Amino acid sequence: MAILDGTSGSPTRKKPSVGKWALYGAIGIILLAVPAIAQNPYQVHILNMAGIYILISLGLNIAMGFAGQFNLAMGPLWGVGAYTAAILNTRYGIPFWLNLPASMVVTGAIGALVGLPSLKVRSHYLAIVTIGLGEVINIILLNQEKLTGGALGIPKIAMPGFFGIPLNNDRRFYYLILVVVVLGYLLARQILGHRIGRSFRAVRDDFQAARAMGIDTTYYQVLAFAISAVYAGAAGALFAHLNTYISPDIFEFSSTLFVMTMTMVGGMGSLAGSVIGGLALPILQELLRVIKNWQLVVYGVAIMVVVLFVPGGVVEIARRLRESSANRKSRSSQSIAAAEQAEDSGVP
Amino acid sequence: MNNTSIFIQTVIGGVGIGSLYALIALGYSMVYRSMGLVNFAHGSIYMVGTYFGIMWYAGLVMGLHVPYPIAFVIGVLLNGAFGVLLERILRPLAKLDLMFMLLGTIGLGYVLDNLFVIIFGAEGFAVRSPLPSMPLVILGVRIQPQMLLVIGVSAILMVALQLFLARTKTGKAMRASAMDRDIASAMGVRVNRMNALTLAIGSGLAAAAGILAAPIVYVNPAMGAAVGLKGFAAAILGGLGSIPGAIAGGLIFGVLEAISAGYISSAYTRGIAFIVVVVVLMVKPSGIVGEITVEKV
Amino acid sequence: MFLEIENLTMQFGGLVAVNGFSLGVAEGTIQGLIGPNGSGKTTIFNVLSGYYKPSGGKITFKGKRISGLPSYRVTASGFARTFQNLRLFKSMTVLENVLVGMAQHAETGLLSAIFNPIAISHEEEYFHEKAMGLLKLLDIAEFADTLATSLPYGHQRRVEIARALGTDPKVLLLDEPAAGLNETESENLRKILLQIRELGVTICLVEHDMKLVMGICDRITVLDYGKKIAEGTSSEIAKDPVVIEAYLGQEDNS
Structure with missing residues (x-):
């Protein structure tokens, strides 16, 4: 898995080879060419939404997959980001470029507050507490009509411009989202790859042992929540300015579930998993539109299959395939298998 | 009408809704206790149970209009049988980490909800109460007859459950199995069968809650989501795994909702109840009746 | 005293x-x-x-x-302690387990993790060297990149000690x-x-x-x-x- 996301922080991580750089280059060119390849703007729109979901999923993954903190308020926190940007834009005319950092800061702060109960309660109790606080956020969005427009939401959010170029359609907005997602991914890698990531995983693996190692668990728990919320905030600002209209129902608990599902399908505990899941689910949803109502049934069955048979998600399938091909090439000794397993330390 | 009778009226309404939450919370708690499973599909099971009963009463099956009590019994039994079936599906999930358990059961809920959308359509319908809709007036307090039915039947079911667990051989075996699976199976208790029975009872109670609630709420395939979440919050509030806790948690949650809706703001009802749950858990992290377990180093 | x-x-x-x-x-x-x-x-x-x-x-x-x-x-x-019933971090290699305890001596914070990757990698290098020294002391250096919990019991005990020493205790x-x-x-x-x-x-x-x-x-x-x-x-x-x-x-x- 380290090959995919390199978050294990292992010192023996190999430098990417020439072949790998070529692969990265190819992926880069495809990513840049997408708006030109796409047959219609709607396809680009799906990818834009996928990018927004990838950001939220990265946040969820940091909190849940790496630090083991149940943040089931991700959907409503995404809403906080979107509303912050929407209110700043429609009321005070502040442009996207200032709203993005503002949303990240505001949502990060609220995320830290949502994380405070994690200092007292754990596992399913923490799950319900964060769900509950998410509900509270949603109810505030719904009922503070003067500020949020209530159930009707906020329309007419301006799309951003970039040095005179209006990013006023999906094809143009795509590049903005691409840049933010790539930055968000690299940032997550940077944060998780070293000491902070290890401390997160120590808190997740064994809370008491982590404290005994001198780790200020309080700080890391709240930090995990705050970072996840910062990602939700960035996704919210992007969404508000892309969609130009937001309403509270978009950010209900079901949106948390959607993000959680894509993260699990991709691979909880692996940043690559967030990217894969974030891309796969919105696209899958589109492909499955043909079977109409059966779509969500298939969806539910898929979740159960992943949970029961490949709890590490697509990332784990990839690893298994790689391992079996490696085994075929050479009868590898146990120690290599163990080392590979160690590299996959992200998967809980 | 004076303030006292309005207050009493509000509380009775809360107790009514609360006993529905309690019936649902019991399902969460019993299943958690016996299988160690946090079953997030329980809200959907509640929805399924509602349809299993109401479809006979509301003429969805060949235009039949079976009397309400009979439809109630059919619904409870059908959902109980459905629970036995679910045990097979949930068994492997119970062995997983909470995160996977959560998602797996949510996946199951998705499947159920959307199967019912396909069968019955996403549109819901209102259900006529079997009792007269004229409110009874007792000492100046106005009460909906359906609410009395809800409270009465729920109380009977809860007492029956307690008696079953405390007095019957099967009930005792269930409790033993919940307490220690290994010892129970060594003593010849068939743990899987006990789990199936637990799910049957939990699903039956959920169906009862749904069929009782049907004339008050709007029946549709999405009805389980909000109620399921509240039932779970009630179970957590009482202390997940505790039967008296589930009942207490459900009633407290219902009354809190009613009071906050009546006196503070109906818009913030949902939120206030959740805030109380959060506050309670902060003070007592294992719920009202839950035991604190000290981690051994 | x-x-x-x-x-x-x-x-x-x-x-x-x-x-x-x-x-x-x-x-x-x-x-x-x-x-x-x-x-x-x-x-x-x-x-x-x-x-x-x-x-x-x-x-x-x-x-x-x-x-x-x-x-x-x-x-x-x-102070640093080991646990009677081994409590190694289960997702980590032997080396990573030891590195966890060194985190508290880090001089870099969240902001340098984001904006100053060079300082971070210097610090990482220093920690790695120190950790490898401890693994050598306990004669488990060859397992540095092995998942700690996959080692035999006796070795896991040594990892526990190395991890505790990683916090630089008195x-x-x-x-x-x-x-x-x-x-x-x-x-x-x-x-x-x-x-x-x-x-x-x-x-x-x-x-x-x-x-x-x-x-x-x-x-x-x-x-x-x-x-x-x-x-x-x-x-x-x-x-x-x-x-x-x-x-x-x-x-x-x-």
């Missing part, structure tokens, strides 16, 4: 696990703590390492009070480090502990392996029913009738 436990009492509900226990430990020594099962040894360790807040009494380290501090702050003030609290080790492994452990003492680390040792305890401890304290019943050098303890009595009484029911 370097480390001073004064009149320590620990109650759980009605149960008194430790009762008015006092002990002074001199710098650079190996202090043994022995006693029958349930005599309160591990409880004392748990109070020392900050897992429990004592019901009474106090602990001072180099004149500063540490009792009642949360465990991570106790660790930061120079006092090392070892909770039954020889449990489950065979004769050879136990002998290796003895040598390692002596080496650690050479590094200037004071060691407190809870242990059932009498051969090990008698062989390396500078001073031994004997506990029974939460109270100190004897204290002295190993030869003094071996002759003490009270100690023999406590242990013989225990042999009947073990």
